Amino acid sequence: MTTKAQRRTAARKSTTINGLHLIHRHAAVFIRFAGLGCGVTLAASAALVLLSQWIPWMAANVLTTVVSTVAATELHARVSFGHGRPGLDGHLKSAATMAAGWLVTSAAVGALAALRPGAGLVLQQTVYLSATALVGLGRYLVLRLSVFAQRAPQPGADDGVRSTAVYDAAA
Template identity: 80%
Template sequence: MNRGAAKVSGMTTTAPRGAAAREGTTMNGLRLIHRHAASFVRFSGLGSAVTLAASAALALLSQWIPWMAANALTTIASTVAATELHARVSFGHGRPGLAGHVKSAATIAVGWLVTSAALGALAALRPGAGLVLQQTVYLSATALVGTGRYLVLRLSVFAEQAPRPRTHDGAWSRTAYDAAA
């Protein structure tokens, strides 16, 4: 029986050309979606946990040192902790190194600008906005920033590297690397 043929009730049927390849592609696509969804859930959970811990640390520190200093310290500490956790746990990347920390801090700085702009726009458009509307705008902007931050970290800062094949003598083969990509 040829590839793609199946025996059904004594009759042989043939699957359309490429059906097995499409099935493999679909399974690979599902695995990819599952892997990224799991990574996003870990990213969200860890980010939330670090934010809550930073909030508690800020409340405690602000009793002994000025609030602005406590805020700066907790922001720096939580950024470093979150970067380490995201690199290792969310993305399975390993230690992020200085460049990873700097790029991650840049995404946080951009996020702060976006949330600040959203609240500034709200204040300009609705000067007497209540707490519920302010929190709705803030949390919506934060969710947007978090999703954008995930994408930047996943696709750029902690991107998966393509394996680079070696030749039989251990040297990197540019031809083999190009062929694998």
């Protein structure tokens, strides 16, 4: 027979272990997200340099942005979040986060130009990369919590037993 104190201690240990498991799962998802995002960004940058040799830079930039956004959305949905194919709705919402991110980074660089007209390349890149990192974090949160969120099982959907398999598969 167990006492109340023993049950509370066991519950605290279970919560701590489950909490650590949850942190580990989310960290793994974020690391996959960041790694894939960096990889796609580097590939798009290389493609931009190559394409701009044959077509105007603005056209090359639009083309690489569209292709890299579609590729990143597919990869994030399937690999980062274990969601499967994103569909048109997922692609459009993901593209909206990219557009918002572009506005934020552009505003940051524009603000720097207004506040420090003679800013050097190192400061410009620091501001741009810092804004990009914040945008990436915000994009992760929006995609993880909204666009590719796992839906909670409905009560009674599996005879009253709530399953965490859906959440484990996503992380």
